[in-house]
Amino acid sequence: MSELLTRMFFGGFVRLHILYHATKEDIFGVEMMEELARHGYEVGPGTLYPMLQKLEEAGYLTSHAEVVGGKTRKYYRATREGAAALEATRAKLRELVKEVLEDRPPRPSIESNRRKGSS
Numbered sequence: 542m543s544e545l546l547t548r549m550f551f552g553g554f555v556r557l558h559i560l561y562h563a564t565k566e567d568i569f570g571v572e573m574m575e576e577l578a579r580h581g582y583e584v585g586p587g588t589l590y591p592m593l594q595k596l597e598e599a600g601y602l603t604s605h606a607e608v609v610g611g612k613t614r615k616y617y618r619a620t621r622e623g624a625a626a627l628e629a630t631r632a633k634l635r636e637l638v639k640e641v642l643e644d645r646p647p648r649p650s651i652e653s654n655r656r657k658g659s660s
């Protein structure tokens with residue numbers, strides 16, 4: 542997967558994906574990497590862990606550590622703010638899917654705004 546594509550667009554998809562799963566259950570890094578790989582995103586620990594950390598710093602995730610098989614594992618879960626952020630992106634996502642995948646721009650479209658000269 543192109544690094545440029547990842548940086549430009551997929552980063553947001555991946556963060557949303559993480560947030561979505563974290564609203565459903567506790568997630569942890571390795572499991573999330575496998576889940577993302579299943580969706581075709583090759584996200585390594587050098588990308589994922591800073592992402593998780595930033596989402597936590599933003600208040601969207603909260604974490605706790607557990608010892609599993611002698612190793613400390615950090616679990617993440619979405620906060621109330623995280624769930625609200627996910628909800629807020631849903632409407633945007635729906636509109637984006639409509640426009641980009643179904644080629645149905647919402648009215649008024651950018652084109653018609655331009656014609657009216659009221660950008």
Ligand SMILES: [Zn+2]
Binds near residue numbers: 562576
């Ligand atoms: Zn998934």
